[in-house]
Amino acid sequence: MLEVKNLSMRFGGLLAVDGVSLDVQEREIVSIIGPNGAGKTTVFNCLSGFYKPTGGKVIFEGREIQGTPDYKISRLGMVRTFQHVRLFTQMTVVENLLVAQHRHLNTNMLAGLLGTPSYKEREQKALDRAAYWLERVGLLDLANRDAGNLAYGQQRRLEIARCMVTEPKLLMLDEPAAGLNPAETKELNQLIVSLKEDYNVSVVLIEHDMSLVMDISDRINVINQGKPLASGTPEEIRHNDDVIKAYLGEA
């Protein structure tokens, strides 16, 4: 469903991403790994429209979307999280989820001001969907807390829930396990697999935690210094000499 061909991104003299290609099928978890500064997050920023790539093509469900503005890309059903959690910290947990659902809501201002039945019905549906996902990530009891007051692991889960209420087809997670303890990482692991199995969402994952990556990925792409290094199943990557060299240095 997502196909990236020869993607490159240049910042002045720096070629941060050079000829990266990857593809994601329906109900698949694809990971992007690589050493720090390899250009993984830059790839993400190009895919999600935060950067306009300088070369290459991004095709999502048969449409070329490179250079499309970020908010339009997310409306197509490609939603992302961030390396550093980005929540609306002074809003409550449930408000965070309502903001994300603005497209499912009746945004007609007059309907809202008058409180028409159709407006109320949609508002209620949005609340129910929010409740469902809060229950799913174990935050229902904290629904009216300020999002900024949650523990770090909870914030991570809320960010994923906030993506899921938009009913995406493709979820892009940028280091979701960063800063989580082993127990939380395990929970996250199960959550991501369940997103794929139960909600038919494809996942693109950037992650440093190798146990997580090897456990749940269907395929892995390795990037080094902006260039694609290898791609394949976890088993293939584990035994790839180039990858071992890039991670461990030459012997």
Add this chain to the structure above:
Amino acid sequence: MAANNMRHALFCAIVTLIISFPILGLSLEAKGVNITLSGAKTSTYVAIVLAAVAVFVFQTFRDTFMGALGKLPNFNPLAGREPMEQTKRVKLESWLLTGIVVFALFWPFLVSRGSVDLATLVLIYIMLALGLNVVVGLAGLLDLGYVAFYAVGAYTFALLSQYTGISFWMALPIGALLAGLTGMILGFPVLRLRGDYLAIVTLGFGEIIRILLNNWTTLTGGPNGIGGIPEPTLFGMEFGRRVKEEGNTSFHETFGIAYSGEHKVIFLYLIALVLAVITALIIRRFMRMPVGRAWEALREDEIAARSLGLSRTAVKLSAFTIGAFFAGFAGTVFASKQGFISPESFVFLESAIILAIVVLGGMGSQLGVILAAIAVTILPELAREFSEYRMLIFGAAMVLMMVWRPQGLLPVRRIQITLNKQG
């Protein structure tokens, strides 16, 4: 530590002397064509020295003083109490607010004309502050040129009444819509700007409007302003002694009561009250709607908001437009109240005061903003006895307020939502 304090204190005392001596200790007197410089009374000099000593002492023991200030809230009798239950609180609040509005409806019949006039001004500031609260408090866009939209509303009414003889009731929506449109036009070039940069551009925009009004003499009359702006009518009844417009009747003749100048003042007050209540209710609704949440999301984290499909353009423009719309509302009422407007009423200080109201009240909090509007408008009037020192008192009050309650009079309380457990 102490030596450090001492040096700082000495410095502050000297600054006090340097600033206050030329201002208070010397006076210029015009004698014919010549201006002579003369000293002031000995008591003034003593006062200046005493002030410097006071500053010195305060700065030396600053830590102790500020520490004591910090402990003051402990004397607050409400401090230790549990917050009220959500449903109970909402009920109490709505009863209280209804009570206040009903009281405000009857209040003008009991007090003097001057008080009613001042209250009308307070209500205009409430409308302005509620509108700016949308832009600054909710959407987080620092707007220093807000008074421009107020001016657009006021001048729309003034010009239309001068050239086409339009009535207040017609001008009210037109003024507000035009102000809203101006807000949208300003919104376009500043879409990419945030924070300080946005503040500077809006500041410039506010000045452009004022200077335009000042210099386009053929249309706006320049610094001479526009007079003869009609007062509102009640179903075609005028409140003046004599009927100005053909076809209208006069209020006191229709009801067979003696003419009184107070009718007009009270009527204006009631209009302002109704409009202010409408403004508050509409914005309150907006805050609970998708658009209101989008404003706040944009304030909290623009990148995250965009990643969830919120269009920055739509959200920012809607905040600017709606904020400006209510400023236009207030401007029309203001023009009608004064009967005369000139660019002097729309200087930067006005923007600053409205912004101060929003910050003092607590960004985003409607009730806080309303309270602050009342306080900020009435305080200088109450302090009128102190004549030239009233702005000083006003400033000191603001400083103290920010030291004590940096979050504002009544900080925002998030709306609590009950969710039905799913599945």
